[in-house]
Amino acid sequence: MLRPTQHHKAPGKDKKRSWVKDHGLLLVNAGLFVVFLGGMIFSGAANYSEEQQAxxxxxxxxxxxxxxxxFWEAVFENWESEFLQMAMYVVLTVFLFQRGSSESKPVxxxxxxxxxxxxxxxxxxxxxxxxxGGWxxxxxxxSLSGLLALLFLLSFTLHAFGGTAAHNEEQLSHGLPEVSTWEYVRSSQFxxxxxxNWQSEFLAVAVLVGASVYLRERGSPESKPVAEPHYETGA
Known part of the structure; x- marks a missing residue:
């Protein structure tokens, strides 16, 4: 009697596949970040050149x-708002609740x-x-909120410096005097x-928190099970 052929998988490939599966969410988001940052750089460079010629x-x-x-102003202006949103969200969910939301701890x-x-x-x-233990x-x-707050402050600072440089480039092109970083930070433009950006970030969070009470996404940890009652709170 013929025995079915057994295919042996290479241990190294199994380990590699397991590592990729275990880190898939991080890897895909990091990859998308690189792709979109690249798109921003090349389209921004073209736009910047057109503005210079104009x-x-x-x-x-x-x-x-x-x-x-x-470039620096555009990058860190956006990073600043993202890290502020995440830092605030991590801290607010410690103390505040939303009955029925998958984004809230149980009430x-x-x-x-x-x-x-x-x-x-x-x-x-x-x-x-x-x-x-101890300190x-x-x-x-x-440490999670601390890291996000630190990244926000760093991005906020680099936004200020990058924005000052961009503002001064615009000033010089119109024959106007340059300003200091402190003057720029105090300006309405900054x-x-x-x-x-900040308002859009918190709007997105509010929509997710509220929508997850009534709407579902099967398979996502950001959603409650599809058949779970609306006012069942938390994961």
């Missing part, structure tokens, strides 16, 4: 755009996120800061650039 200046190349205030019962790590059973797999654990307890 002001009677010679055409510019990719390097000129990447070292211009326009009427304890959530595992609220458990005191000092009372947890320690094992070799427990994160080192939890095993270490290290205190910092680690709020805050208009910031607020126009």
């Amino acid at each position: 002001h009677g200046q010679p055409a510019t190349g990719l390097g000129d755009f990447l070292t211009s205030g326009n 009427d019962k304890d959530a595992p996120q609220d458990e005191d790590p000092r009372d947890a059973r320690k094992t070799a797999k427990t994160p080192w800061p939890v095993r270490r 290290v654990l205190k910092v680690y307890e709020h 805050w208009f650039e910031s607020f126009q």
Whole structure:
């Protein structure tokens, strides 16, 4: 009797496939970031060159755009709003609730996120800061919001410097005096650039929080199970 042929998979390929599956969400988002950043760079460079020519200046190349205030202002103006949104969202969901939303902790019962790590059973797999305790654990307890807040402040600062450079380029093209970074940060233009992005970020969060009460996306952890009642709160 013939035995069915057995196909043996190479261990290395299985490990590689497993690693990609385990990190797929991060890898795809990082890849999309690179693609869209590249699109922004090349389209922005073309637009920057066109604007320079419209002001009677010679055409510019990719390097000129990447070292211009326009590029740095455009990048960090957007990063600033994203990190502000995420930092605020992480902190607000500690204290605030939305009954029925998959984005909220349960309203009427304890959530595992609220458990005191000092009372947890320690094992070799427990994160080192939890095993270490003390001030290290205190910092680690709020490390996610801390990182996002730090990235927001860094982006906010670089937006200010990049925006100042871009503003001064515009000033010089019109024969007007340059301004300092402090003067630019105090200007209506700087805050208009910031607020126009901030408002859209929090609108998107509000829509997601509210819509997840009544709407579903099967298979997504951002949605409750499709058959779950509307006012069942949390994951």
